[in-house]
Amino acid sequence: MSSDSKPIVLVTRQLPSQAQARLESLSDELTIRQHKSTSPISRQDLLDGIKGADGLICLLSEKIDSELLEAAGPRLKVVSTVSVGYDHVDTAALKAHGTRLGYTPDVLTDATADTTVLLALMASRLAKRSLEIVTSGTGGGFSLSTGLGTQFTKKTLGIVGFGRIGAATTQRLMPFGFSRVLYTASRAHPERAQPFKAEHVSLPTLLAHSDLVCICCPLNQQTEGMFDAKAFAAMKPSAILVNTARGAIVNQDDLLAALDRGELAHAALDVTVPEPLPKGHPLVRHPNCTILPHIGSATEETRNAMGNMAITNMMAGVFAEQMTAEVEL
Numbered sequence: 402m403s404s405d406s407k408p409i410v411l412v413t414r415q416l417p418s419q420a421q422a423r424l425e426s427l428s429d430e431l432t433i434r435q436h437k438s439t440s441p442i443s444r445q446d447l448l449d450g451i452k453g454a455d456g457l458i459c460l461l462s463e464k465i466d467s468e469l470l471e472a473a474g475p476r477l478k479v480v481s482t483v484s485v486g487y488d489h490v491d492t493a494a495l496k497a498h499g500t501r502l503g504y505t506p507d508v509l510t511d512a513t514a515d516t517t518v519l520l521a522l523m524a525s526r527l528a529k530r531s532l533e534i535v536t537s538g539t540g541g542g543f544s545l546s547t548g549l550g551t552q553f554t555k556k557t558l559g560i561v562g563f564g565r566i567g568a569a570t571t572q573r574l575m576p577f578g579f580s581r582v583l584y585t586a587s588r589a590h591p592e593r594a595q596p597f598k599a600e601h602v603s604l605p606t607l608l609a610h611s612d613l614v615c616i617c618c619p620l621n622q623q624t625e626g627m628f629d630a631k632a633f634a635a636m637k638p639s640a641i642l643v644n645t646a647r648g649a650i651v652n653q654d655d656l657l658a659a660l661d662r663g664e665l666a667h668a669a670l671d672v673t674v675p676e677p678l679p680k681g682h683p684l685v686r687h688p689n690c691t692i693l694p695h696i697g698s699a700t701e702e703t704r705n706a707m708g709n710m711a712i713t714n715m716m717a718g719v720f721a722e723q724m725t726a727e728v729e730l
């Protein structure tokens with residue numbers, strides 16, 4: 402194919418190594434424009450790079466809206482996001498533009514559930530405090546009565562959003578000894594819940610009874626700001642909150658006030674608004690808040706699988722074929 406007639410694809414980031422090699426192997430079929438960096442593309446470079454493109458591979462850091470679609474022009478057939486969440490995409494604008502949307506569910510379920518467990522254990526066993534003591538050299542060694550965390554034996558687990566990641570998180574946490582599992586979801590999932598005897602309850606009931614609350618739901622109009630002052634006031638003062646979904650599900654000002662008031666014991670967050678939080682942000686400094694830099698799916702295996710699925714979705718979109726995972730717009 403001559404370079405003039407080859408479809409043009411914009412890729413907004415350096416992909417993980419195996420996926421990058423596959424992308425480069427497609428250069429006979431595609432004209433690839435790539436922001437070959439591990440840092441986000443600037444908005445201006447995105448708007449310039451998308452002009453006349455047939456396909457886009459993007460990340461959750463890029464806002465896909467009508468301005469971008471207008472800059473792209475009528476050839477843009479597919480947006481393929483390297484993420485399971487697509488709250489950064491204006492789906493109505495995409496539909497109106499006649500552009501398909503690919504995403505990467507399933508392949509990141511295990512890694513994200515692992516990260517949720519990691520944060521739950523870090524919070525329950527006060528890992529932030531212990532790491533700081535060792536790093537600052539202020540620790541006095543083994544202590545019988547200080548630095549004591551809590552354990553999950555005979556406690557109640559609350560899962561907010563009982564999709565693939567919520568269920569995988571529950572499966573991993575059950576061996577820690579939870580005696581009861583509650584979940585909220587827009588509808589009951591009896592089959593998914595059955596192995597754990599998980600009970601479908603309202604959010605207030607889940608918050609009132611859970612010792613560990615894990616947010617595993619997508620960000621949308623219903624869930625934005627769902628964890629606000631009222632929700633924190635309803636939690637057990639001994640409870641731990643883990644968020645590996647999206648930062649905007651939690652009202653961070655309300656969370657800070659709730660932690661200061663002792664309305665919950667600890668918040669462990671993989672996601673925040675913005676990402677990263679500015680240096681010295683009160684939540685970063687808070688002794689009862691543990692923050693990771695959005696590493697939910699960050700394993701070699703998973704990120705390569707996500708990159709590969711995004712390439713497959715992009716190719717299917719550009720050549721009018723069936724995608725591995727397409728969002729119904």
Ligand SMILES: O=CC(=O)O
Pocket residue numbers: 461483484485486487509646697698
């Ligand atoms: O947060 C990551 C994703 O949505 O894949």
